[in-house]
Amino acid sequence: QIRASVSDKDLDMYEKWNQDYGSWDIIEKKKKRVLIGAASVGIHHAIFSPSGDKVVTMFKDNEIAVWSFETFYCLYKISIDVGIEAFPSDQESIDVDITLPISQSKFQLMQQPLCFSSDGTLLVIVSIVDSSLFVWKWNEQSLHQQIDIPLFKEANGFNTPIKQAKFIGNTKLIGIVSSIGLFIIVDAETGKLVYKMPKTVLFDFVEFSKDGKFLSGVPSEDPKTIKLMNLKDFIKKKLLNYLRNFGEFPEKYRILIWRFLLRLPENRQPFQSLCDKGLHPAFEKINRKYPIKSYQMIKTLERVLSCLGHWSPLFAECDYFPSFVFPFIYAWPILQTFFASHFSSDEWAVLMDHIISEDPSFIYYLTVAYIRYHRETFLNMKTIQEFNKFHEQSIPTNVKMLLKSAKKIQTSTPTEIDIPKDIIEPFKPIPRSPSAYPLFSNYPVKIVHFQKKVRDKIRREELDFLQRKKVLHELSQLHQDIETDERKWIDYDNKVSTMMDEFWDKLIKDENDHQEKVSKINALETEQRTKLLKNIQKVRQNLVHQSDAFLNKQKDWEFKLDTARASLRETKIVGHEELQKLIDEENEILK
Structure with a gap:
């Protein structure tokens, strides 16, 4: 083999x-x-x-x-x-x-005991001991969980072996076939049972399309044929049965179920292309209508509305469209359309469970049922103000009774007068595309385009008005700036004139003070010169007097000096004579 x-x-x-x-x-x-x-x-x-x-x-x-x-x-x-x-x-x-x-x-010796998820994050290993699956995290190299399948347990208590297990398309759902042909779908991440095929339909072997929408299987009762089934229809019937039995979807899985029923295409690349076009002009002032404190929330609303506006002009021309989109993006507020202002968040979610699950025309029956529910209130209204106020308030309404009445109206309406189904086409999901969204033109194109032209004209006139208003404001601001500058210049000129006057006054005063000081200095100089001349004259007189006295003393000194010199000469002579005499006597003695 x-x-x-x-x-x-x-x-x-x-x-x-x-x-x-x-x-x-x-x-x-x-x-x-x-x-x-x-x-x-x-x-x-x-x-x-x-x-x-x-x-x-x-x-x-x-x-x-x-x-x-x-x-x-x-x-x-x-x-x-x-x-x-x-x-x-x-x-x-x-x-x-x-x-x-x-x-x-x-591990059972089956045809495919190993299988990978499409993204390669999970590896499933089939066990034979207890009819269970082991989900292995491939990247983390660890066991994620063991999924037991009690549905494969026979009446005698023994487990029915698993014959085949394989991931469905690019999902984390596993299609499992037992050895007796039972087929179920299990979520590999949560371990929850998603779908169980009726026991009347048994398979020997199954295969899934790449997108996970279709199942081709070899029936156990006729191995020579191949049976092709739409998996989406099976799962949808299962969900609708759950909704009929319990009245609402589980809150934990509500968003996931909505995504499945609406068959969202997950066209990430085309969506990013619409996002790259930026904010649509029709939603530039959306933050004024919804004064949300969260910056992230208002930006998300702007991005989604802009993408829809760039995709089709219709969404940019619907005044109520932001109110319709708003509850799908953010936490619960009080809105004005799509029953949002009339119910609490939990009641509105239950209402949306049925609206999404039913035909698009169901919204008309729901509207009629709502009017009938509050019939007495509407009949007692006398003014349009009361009618408008009614829609602005949250009026207590039993959601279960409202839905029951709407479905009763839907089933009891004769086909020949069933206008909603005649004017509304069946729901068609957006196809999956890696390049672009399909063209949406299922609306009165001429009316919408005419309205768009009118709105564009109004928007251009408004922009022109805003531009002119801006220019006028700038001119007014410029005029005010000029007046302010003129006042500043006058104040500055006055200050400069005052400063110059003060400067000249101070300069003249300083000059006068200088002249006065010069005069004082000249007078003082004259006085000092006079005193100096007098002192010089006095000194000269003293010098003349002292000179005469010095001359007299000099003469007296010269006389004394001459007398001393004469006396010295006489003394020298006498001494010389006596010295000679002594010398002669010494010579005589020596002889």
Whole structure:
């Protein structure tokens, strides 16, 4: 028996029971590698990882190993009991025989015991012991949860083995077929049962379309045929049955259910293209109508409304459209349309459960039922002001009774006079597209375009008026600035004149003070000169007197000096004579 798995790298991998496992190059049609030793253990199933660089194998002894596709090194083993048992990178290569420990028989030898989610984050391993699934987090390499399936338990208490398990399209939902042909859908993330096929419809094998909308299966009662079914219809019937039984969807899953029933296309790239066009002119003043304190909330509302306005001119011309969009984006406020101002947030959510689940024409029956519900109140109104005030207040209304009345009107309305169904087409979801949203023109184009032209003209005139008003304001501001500058200049000129007057007064005063000081200095100088001359004259007189006295003393000194000199000469003469006499006497003695 041969089975194959293809990776995103254009490589084909095939396997044979009780023989070797090998990889092939699809383009060159050549075998590239062979897993030596696989024949001795026996490979039951092998698949590529989402990235294509790893191979996950389940052996016949129920061991699961993860290999590197480039080198065939065994990276780690997956064990539900103990988690991951890793191998060193230098071991378990293609040149080494593989010997894995044999564990208890835990995984059924089925056609596909392993399957990856489309985004590659989850790996599902099918168990045979208790008819359960093990959801493995591929990136975190850890067990996410074990999903038990009590529906597969037979009356005798034994579990019905799982025959097939596979992810549906790009969702996290798993389609499961039991060995007796029962088909169910389980959410891999939450472990909750999403859908159960009636026991009258049994399958031997199923396959899902890439988008997850259709199921093709081989019926158990007729294996030679293929049955094609729309999965969306099955799940929708299940949800509608739940809504009929309980009256509302679970609050925890309400948004998810709404997204499913509305069949949102998730066209992220086209939506981003509409966002890139910026704020639509029709919603530039939306923050004035909704004075929301949260900056993030008002920006989200502007972005959604602008995208819808750029997509179709109709949404930009509907005055009530922001009030319709508002409750789908933000926390509950009191609004003016779509029953929003007449119910609490919980009641309005229940109302929307039924509006979204029913035909689009149901809104008309709901409106008639609401008018009938408050018939007495409307009949007692006398003025238009009372009517308007009624819609501005939150009037107590029993939602269950209102819905019951609306559905009664819907079912009891004869087909020949069922106007809502005649004027409203059935709900058609926006198709999924990677490039752009489809053209929306299901509205009176001429009227809307005429209204758009009128609004554009009014908007241009308003912009022109605002521009002229701005220019007028700037001119008025300029005139005020000129007047202010003129007043400042006059004040400055007065200050300068005053300063110049003060300067000249001070300069003249300083000049007069200087002249007065000069006069005083001249007078003082004259006085000092006079005193100096007198002192000089007195000094001269003293010098003359002292000079005469000095001359007299000099003469007296000269006379005394002459007398002393004469006396000295006489003394020298006498001394010389006596010295000579002594010398002569000494000479006589010596002789």
